[in-house]
Amino acid sequence: VSATRARRPRARRGEGEHLRDEILAAAEALLIETGDEEAVSIRAIADRVGVTPPSIYLHFHDKTELIFAVCEAQFRALDRMMERAARRTPSPLAALCARGRAYVRFGLDHPEQYRILFMGKPAATPGTFDVDKMRSTAAFDHLVDAVGECMEAGDLPRADPFVVAVELWASAHGITSLLLAKPAFPWPPVARLVDDLLAVVVAGQQARV
Amino acid sequence: VSATRARRPRARRGEGEHLRDEILAAAEALLIETGDEEAVSIRAIADRVGVTPPSIYLHFHDKTELIFAVCEAQFRALDRMMERAARRTPSPLAALCARGRAYVRFGLDHPEQYRILFMGKPAATPGTFDVDKMRSTAAFDHLVDAVGECMEAGDLPRADPFVVAVELWASAHGITSLLLAKPAFPWPPVARLVDDLLAVVVAGQQARV
DNA sequence: TGTACATCAGTGAACGCGCGTTCACTGATGTAC
């Protein structure tokens, strides 16, 4: 895969933190280009940056911490895409569907990032990262809020917005992750399928009480 | 993990094929006990069986082929569980829901098996295994049939059963795989959640035309 | 203005590990004569 990269010039005094960002960028680039989480090794990242492996440890305690930093960035990217999609929609319900489509699109456009965010092992997380960060990086909380707005606007029947949000998430995640996991399956046309599934779930919620 | 196992006595002449089954059983046992696909290595399997690593290659061309054999067995197990659940149900619609619940239960009861079947990488498959075997091992085809029966019984509006089956699969897979991938998330009570989601999707389908 | 020195941003070499796989082999076992 990798011929050794050009040696990176040493940072000036006080600018050591620059390397941290370069490491994160290299890790993400490797993930995207190789499409393979396994290819993102300490050595490959270091080589990509133009630096030796031990220098990674000047900025990250171990590999887990590094990968988590990458995930954080991806969670933020996902949230941004969903929020952007939700803007300039005519109604709360339209915003909700726009979020759902944006979520699926994020997964299909960034398959490896999606895999590490949502399809990997529970992850030997540093501390209680998982819940806290995932909720506080907000994509899910924004979804809960969006569901709540639909209920207030009368677009959805009143219920626990948290539970409804989980069900929407499960549906969007289900179709996204199956498409990624089984690309050889004879899927019906994807765009139609996704819209249809989201519509079905929304209709099912509306039919509820 | 593993202290070396007792040496397995050599099979009698003509009974060499016995080892093949023992290898598959050991691989599955390792998967279940360790709960970690990575722990299922050629060496670990051989040790478990009580045999040296090269003897694996008397029965499998390479590791991929072995893992696929394990997957096949799991697909059959999943199909069996769903079909059993579908029997003795009062209506086609009840059978459909029973299948859905059985699917989710299979995933939650056999997390590592579920992971290798539905959450892994598309897999460097030997040949076109993926589509052919997955469909022919029948779990999905049975689902399509079940959807068709619901339509004929008038429990679901007429539509393309294949597409509806895909949507049901996506929903069931969505909740199953999220539960496995994010065990630390503050899920609402699982049994209720699953039933509710399946009911929502069915209601959404019924609300369709 | 010049120089000793602490600090910062890394390097080079090595550690031990487990992995999939190959190769030449061995020794028990059933069969043919």
Next chain:
DNA sequence: TGTACATCAGTGAACGCGCGTTCACTGATGTAC
């Protein structure tokens, strides 16, 4: 009934690989005096 022999079911040792991580170090750079 006895024995040579082919075959079958494995073994033992090694291959090369890439991995995360540690350790003692170096050399440029800014600062204090």
